[in-house]
Each structure stands twice: as structure tokens, then as C-alpha cells.
Amino acid sequence: MKVERKPKPWGEEIWFAQTEKYAGKILKIKKGHRYSLQYHKQKLETQYILSGQVKMIHGESEDNLQETILNPGDKFDVTPGMIHRAEGIEDSEIFEVSTPELDDVVKLADDYGRSGEGNNEQLDRQLANS
Numbered sequence: 001m002k003v004e005r006k007p008k009p010w011g012e013e014i015w016f017a018q019t020e021k022y023a024g025k026i027l028k029i030k031k032g033h034r035y036s037l038q039y040h041k042q043k044l045e046t047q048y049i050l051s052g053q054v055k056m057i058h059g060e061s062e063d064n065l066q067e068t069i070l071n072p073g074d075k076f077d078v079t080p081g082m083i084h085r086a087e088g089i090e091d092s093e094i095f096e097v098s099t100p101e102l103d104d105v106v107k108l109a110d111d112y113g114r115s116g117e118g119n120n121e122q123l124d125r126q127l128a129n130s
Helices: 121-128
Strands: 004-008 011-018 023-029 037-039 045-051 054-059 065-070 075-078 083-088 092-098 106-109
Touching: 004 121, 023 083, 054 075, 065 075, 083 092
Parallel strands: none
Antiparallel strands: 004 011, 011 023, 023 092, 037 083, 037 106, 045 075, 045 092, 054 065, 054 083
């Protein structure tokens, strides 16, 4: 697999590994932006803060969410079914390793009008360029 850059309305993902057993990417989140409030059906991931500061919103249900502030060197584990969302308090970079189900996402809420299951790279590119 070659390294792929995937523009997002909240920043960018750099996919650098995707095998049958694991995946790796870097999430670049712009200050004041956040990715979808979401969960995964199967995917297990660990997010490690490389730079910046991130507010991680997480919980077992939408009506019982908590916030954790993450700084460089902090990590956060996301298990299947855990609702989560990262917001850039500063421009931030997150190193993410996970199981290989990169299209396993269910969006519950989104600042950019995206919804449903899976990724829509065409829509993400349009929103990133607008």
C-alpha cells in the first residue's frame, strides 16, 4: 500500500498502513474542528496524541458522554460500540493504530452534514475544499 492522503472537512487523514491484521494513520485535526460523533461495530483503535491538544468526547450512550483533555504523549483506546469524537483545541496530530476495518464507522452527529455508515471520500473532498 502506498501512503494515501485523505482530505476531511476537519483536517486530513494520512493512511500509511493497511493490512489484513492492522491499520495505521495520522489524523490532522484543525483547531476548533472535530470529526463525527461516531462509533465502530468491530474496529478497535488506539489514538496517541503526537502534537496539539484534543478534547475527546466519549461514552457508552449519547446521553451519557464525558470529556477528556488529551495532550502530547497521552493515548486513548476506543473499543467497539464506544461513542467518541475528537475536537482540536489546538491544531493537533493523532497517531492511530487499529484493526483493519477502516470503513467501519457509524456517524451519529456531524458538523458538516455527513451521516450514516462508512466513509464518503468524494463528499469529504468537496467539504474540505469549500
